[in-house]
Amino acid sequence: MSIRALSPYFFILPAVAIMVAGLVYPVLQAFYLSLYDWKIGTKFEDAPFVGIRHFIRMVSDENVHESVWVTLRFGFWTITIEMFLGVALALLLEKPIRGASLFRTIFILPLMISPVVVGLIWRYLFDARIGWINYYLGKVGIEPQVWLGNADLAFFAIVFTDIWQWTPFIFIIVIAGLQALPSEILEASKIDGANWWQHILFVKLPMIRSILLIALLLRLIDVFRALEVMYILTGGGPGRATELLSLHIYNRAFETQQLGYASAISVLLILIVFALSFGILVAGNPLKEKSDI
Amino acid sequence: MDLFELKTRAAAAIAGTALAFATSAWANPYEKYAGTTVVISWPALAHFNAAEGLLEEFTEETGIEVEVDALQYLRLRDRQLLEMSKEEGDYDIASWVVMWKGEYVSKGLLTPLSQFFTNGSLVDPQFDIDDVADAYLQNGGVVGGKKGYMPGKSGALYGLPFGAETSILAYRKDILEEQGLEVPTTYDELREVMTKLHEAGIPAMTSRGQTGHQVTAGWLLHLAPMGGKIFDDEWNPVINSPEAVKAAEFMRHIVKTGPKGIETFGFGEASAAFLQGDAALYLDTLKIAAMSRNPNLSKVDGKVGFALHPTDVRCGSETGGFAMGIPANSQNKEAAFLLIQYLTSKAGDQRMVELGGDPVRISTLQNNADSFEDYPVVAEQLPCADPDWRPLIPEWNELNIDVLGQALTKVITTDDPIQPIMDEANEKAREIMEREGYYSWAKYRQ
Numbered sequence A: 001m002s003i004r005a006l007s008p009y010f011f012i013l014p015a016v017a018i019m020v021a022g023l024v025y026p027v028l029q030a031f032y033l034s035l036y037d038w039k040i041g042t043k044f045e046d047a048p049f050v051g052i053r054h055f056i057r058m059v060s061d062e063n064v065h066e067s068v069w070v071t072l073r074f075g076f077w078t079i080t081i082e083m084f085l086g087v088a089l090a091l092l093l094e095k096p097i098r099g100a101s102l103f104r105t106i107f108i109l110p111l112m113i114s115p116v117v118v119g120l121i122w123r124y125l126f127d128a129r130i131g132w133i134n135y136y137l138g139k140v141g142i143e144p145q146v147w148l149g150n151a152d153l154a155f156f157a158i159v160f161t162d163i164w165q166w167t168p169f170i171f172i173i174v175i176a177g178l179q180a181l182p183s184e185i186l187e188a189s190k191i192d193g194a195n196w197w198q199h200i201l202f203v204k205l206p207m208i209r210s211i212l213l214i215a216l217l218l219r220l221i222d223v224f225r226a227l228e229v230m231y232i233l234t235g236g237g238p239g240r241a242t243e244l245l246s247l248h249i250y251n252r253a254f255e256t257q258q259l260g261y262a263s264a265i266s267v268l269l270i271l272i273v274f275a276l277s278f279g280i281l282v283a284g285n286p287l288k289e290k291s292d293i
Numbered sequence B: 001m002d003l004f005e006l007k008t009r010a011a012a013a014i015a016g017t018a019l020a021f022a023t024s025a026w027a028n029p030y031e032k033y034a035g036t037t038v039v040i041s042w043p044a045l046a047h048f049n050a051a052e053g054l055l056e057e058f059t060e061e062t063g064i065e066v067e068v069d070a071l072q073y074l075r076l077r078d079r080q081l082l083e084m085s086k087e088e089g090d091y092d093i094a095s096w097v098v099m100w101k102g103e104y105v106s107k108g109l110l111t112p113l114s115q116f117f118t119n120g121s122l123v124d125p126q127f128d129i130d131d132v133a134d135a136y137l138q139n140g141g142v143v144g145g146k147k148g149y150m151p152g153k154s155g156a157l158y159g160l161p162f163g164a165e166t167s168i169l170a171y172r173k174d175i176l177e178e179q180g181l182e183v184p185t186t187y188d189e190l191r192e193v194m195t196k197l198h199e200a201g202i203p204a205m206t207s208r209g210q211t212g213h214q215v216t217a218g219w220l221l222h223l224a225p226m227g228g229k230i231f232d233d234e235w236n237p238v239i240n241s242p243e244a245v246k247a248a249e250f251m252r253h254i255v256k257t258g259p260k261g262i263e264t265f266g267f268g269e270a271s272a273a274f275l276q277g278d279a280a281l282y283l284d285t286l287k288i289a290a291m292s293r294n295p296n297l298s299k300v301d302g303k304v305g306f307a308l309h310p311t312d313v314r315c316g317s318e319t320g321g322f323a324m325g326i327p328a329n330s331q332n333k334e335a336a337f338l339l340i341q342y343l344t345s346k347a348g349d350q351r352m353v354e355l356g357g358d359p360v361r362i363s364t365l366q367n368n369a370d371s372f373e374d375y376p377v378v379a380e381q382l383p384c385a386d387p388d389w390r391p392l393i394p395e396w397n398e399l400n401i402d403v404l405g406q407a408l409t410k411v412i413t414t415d416d417p418i419q420p421i422m423d424e425a426n427e428k429a430r431e432i433m434e435r436e437g438y439y440s441w442a443k444y445r446q
Helices: A003-033 A053-059 A062-093 A100-112 A115-126 A132-139 A149-177 A183-191 A197-208 A209-225 A230-233 A245-255 A259-283 B003-027 B046-062 B073-084 B097-107 B133-142 B175-178 B187-198 B213-223 B242-257 B269-277 B285-293 B335-344 B346-355 B362-367 B372-385 B398-414 B418-435 B440-445
Strands: B037-043 B065-071 B093-097 B159-165 B167-172 B281-285 B304-307 B320-327
Touching: A003 A209, A003 A259, A053 A259, A062 A100, A062 A149, A062 A197, A062 A209, A062 A245, A062 A259, A100 A149, A115 A132, A115 A149, A115 A230, A149 A209, A149 A230, A149 B372, A183 A197, A197 A209, A209 A245, A209 A259, A230 A245, A245 A259, A245 B398, B037 B046, B037 B073, B037 B320, B037 B335, B046 B065, B046 B159, B046 B285, B046 B335, B046 B346, B065 B073, B073 B093, B073 B097, B093 B097, B093 B159, B093 B335, B097 B133, B097 B320, B097 B398, B133 B159, B133 B320, B133 B372, B167 B175, B167 B285, B167 B372, B175 B304, B187 B242, B187 B281, B213 B242, B213 B269, B213 B281, B213 B398, B242 B285, B242 B398, B242 B418, B269 B281, B269 B418, B285 B304, B304 B372, B320 B335, B335 B346, B346 B362, B398 B418
Parallel strands: B037 B065, B037 B093
Antiparallel strands: B093 B320, B159 B320, B167 B281, B167 B304
16 A cells, blocks of 8 residues: 555554543453443452353333433433424524524533533522422412422423523534525525525525434434533432433432443443434434535 | 841741641641541431531531531431442441440451550540540440440440430420320329320320331330340340330330321321321420420421420330441541541530431430430430440341331231230241350350
8 A cells, every 4th residue: 555545544553542541441441341240449450250241231211211211211201302492592583683693602501511510500499398480380380399399390300401501502603604694595495486484494494414413423422421411410319210321320320329330331422323314324424425514 | 127137037037937837737636537538328317417517617617528428317328338338439427226236346348446546646645535425325325335336345446426416305384284194204104194085085195116127116215214225234125024014015005096097197107197296295306395496397486395204113214326437448548537536626516506417425415415405315315324325236127127027017007916016026036036146155054
């Protein structure tokens, strides 16, 4: 092979090296740990080798099934609503209306707040005893609710909080995409007599399809990584009603000190995220058509 | 001045100098360690915040510097385990929740205190360990006795209690008086008072109720007086016994008659509900008394009365809180011991009371009985503190959080029949004990 043919590989080498050190190594390490029953505070050399016993336990563990199911439900509701709201807001604020930049700034504020702070803010807002939400509901004659202590309400609370925080993310990505659209095509569609709906559904949205897909993919991965907000807001409770898979792993690893088992579940998490990302990329690789933005 | 006088003066001067040397070598046991820094890991709780004042006094008096790493109390364990399992640890003193003592010792992470109590240059002869409340000392500091965590001849001392506790009943004097209710002494009376308060539109009793450790802690408070236990003497779980189900049923009653949101209350929220005036009763740690006197935390100072933990079939209050000891990998063990001794000495205990903390010595409780209404109650309660209130075995954390913490959440957030929930939990507990080899002796004998 000529030097010319090899040179691209040479240039991507640093990136690959960093990936291997920062990603592949920890994943392999997690897999290795999942084969042992190690407890913090003891020597790793003394940890008994258990083979794939943790994986066998995981497959039949109702708690793992439940938290995968909670995560999928959480992902479905949050991503659907966030995509819808984010796109709608972007379409509304795309036009140069008075004060648009002010609104845009306000809308992306939640995104700038640290997840731990988001968790704390909403924990106090949802608090049954001193929370503002119950206070104002009381003003209009609605009984106070134990938002974070009832399985359904707590699930609603984490979905709501996530939507509040992450809709702006979709919003800024979409608005950036919309503003980069070539004006000729938009004008042409108007001249051809497309009404407002047709203009959006058949011209604008298809043109930002790849951007929407990337936004969807990023959010999907985020859903499986989400931890901090739920950790602060509910800790996974009541019961396991809001215990997303990542929080489940955290609780197994650090609350009940089953590090090997938690590692096995995190291997499952990696596989799920990999499968989902792969699926989406196969379904519509945004990098395939370079003309598309 | 004649020669004799001169001689006498000279002799006196020499003797004086010698005495001065002698005293400087022997009178200050701290001097050798002046300038070293002792690092403490302890919880960010009111008692320990108050103790920071005493640490400053210690440094001023002894020249030993102290650094504090304060964390939310349930987060201590991870950090301490990691720190104590290193070759050389950063912590010289670790303050643990009593339920972790078995795990720490079984992993070989603590130094037996006998190493220091045998050293005459370290131990203050006036320390008087017998004056430390026995229930606290046994529960927080002694490991390896009966069943591994209770008092017994095979036990050894690994820590001294500091911020240790038992449970008492705190009540709003004004509310009970207004409603014409007597202070309950039994669980039947307590249940009735709660119902009546609820009917009068007053949130009755606050409790911890958050999924996991907190809801289990709430339930355990009632299990002991109702005659229940977690295990029988052969390590068979009995959390589906009639007593355990009754205690769970009582938890449900608390949630139904208490302030809104008990299902989400941790220790902080449960206490805040009482301290902010949103609950008439508080049945949990005695720490509530000092907290109710702290104007930064409490709106109810002066309105709170204290009584014994109500009894059902027996008297049994909690044994919990903290003890502190010295990690096996500490680099400043002797200085650490001096600090622990200082904090838990008679003078230190008295200073803790003055700073707004809780005492661990019987003499301190007695000497201050006139100043604080709760002290005589605590002194009377202590003999009832149950050392088998919860099993302080290494597996407790998993049982506590994953098994009971889940089952009891189901009890208080649904109206499902309680017996099947507790039966299921009992089975899960048995599986864990089986996995950890607790039944191997029974099988071997068969």
